[in-house]
Amino acid sequence: MNAPTHMETARPAAEQAARASYGKLVAILASWENDITNAEEALSEALFSSPTVWPERGVPSNPEAWLVAAARNRLKNATRDENVRWLAEQEILHRLKMPEEDQPFPEDRLRLMFVCAHPAIDPAMRTPLILKTVLGIDATRIAAAFLVKPATMLQWLVRAKTRIRDAGIRFSVPNPAFGQGWHS
Amino acid sequence: MKGDGLLGPHAATTLRIRGGKRTAEDGPFVDAEERLGGYFVIEVPDLDAALDWAEKSPSALTASVEVRPVLPPTPAPKQ
Numbered sequence: 189m190n191a192p193t194h195m196e197t198a199r200p201a202a203e204q205a206a207r208a209s210y211g212k213l214v215a216i217l218a219s220w221e222n223d224i225t226n227a228e229e230a231l232s233e234a235l236f237s238s239p240t241v242w243p244e245r246g247v248p249s250n251p252e253a254w255l256v257a258a259a260r261n262r263l264k265n266a267t268r269d270e271n272v273r274w275l276a277e278q279e280i281l282h283r284l285k286m287p288e289e290d291q292p293f294p295e296d297r298l299r300l301m302f303v304c305a306h307p308a309i310d311p312a313m314r315t316p317l318i319l320k321t322v323l324g325i326d327a328t329r330i331a332a333a334f335l336v337k338p339a340t341m342l343q344w345l346v347r348a349k350t351r352i353r354d355a356g357i358r359f360s361v362p363n364p365a366f367g368q369g370w371h372s
Numbered sequence: 373m374k375g376d377g378l379l380g381p382h383a384a385t386t387l388r389i390r391g392g393k394r395t396a397e398d399g400p401f402v403d404a405e406e407r408l409g410g411y412f413v414i415e416v417p418d419l420d421a422a423l424d425w426a427e428k429s430p431s432a433l434t435a436s437v438e439v440r441p442v443l444p445p446t447p448a449p450k451q
Contacts, residue, residue, distance in 0.1 A: 308398060308419060358421075
């Protein structure tokens with residue numbers, strides 16, 4: 189039997205990485221710019237491109253790191269137009285936070301969960317947000333569980349993510365002294 | 373003199389303190405009985421820090437404090 193080709197191993201590897209690490213990768217990408225929408229878009233594009241790139245070059249030894257690097261490049265390209273100085277600041281932050289390829293990823297999912305469950309987020313949206321961003325569950329499936337139309341749920345999720353970015357919710361695990369407002 | 377644009381109501385958070393308990397709510401205040409009574413402009417890194425300041429306002433105890441981000445400065449022209 190022949191050894192599996194790049195073509196045969198690339199797709200399962202991409203799917204595996206997508207399934208196992210979605211929230212983890214979104215958490216890392218979102219924490220750079222506090223923007224879940226951009227992070228998810230960049231990650232989708234990276235996931236979308238992996239079946240094209242991986243069969244040619246082989247599955248990277250650390251698919252998660254590859255996906256984060258690819259998504260980061262997309263985020264960078266997307267913001268390039270905006271402001272040179274702003275970009276430079278972000279780049280420094282990226283480099284400070286960017287995990288080396290062979291090192292384990294920092295665990296940012298907890299932070300992302302706290303952002304989604306922030307007191308300033310409508311309590312009804314906290315669970316759908318966590319399902320979508322941390323677990324990567326499709327908006328259609330979330331909609332079914334909450335008995336609303338998929339388009340409605342999608343719109344709620346988009347609004348909630350825009351709100352997180354615009355209202356300036358802090359991407360951090362609240363410290364106990366901050367505990368106020370979290371008891372609801 | 374001074375003027376600032378505000379980000380839309382989607383970015384608003386309304387804070388109240390009742391019975392010593394702080395509640396933050398998604399959105400601007402909607403109670404028809406409430407009127408804008410004044411404003412403060414503060415510079416803080418994020419919403420959480422802004423809410424800590426909002427909590428110090430006496431009106432949080434009887435009325436509410438709406439927290440709204442000021443519109444960010446327009447980006448520099450594209451090169």
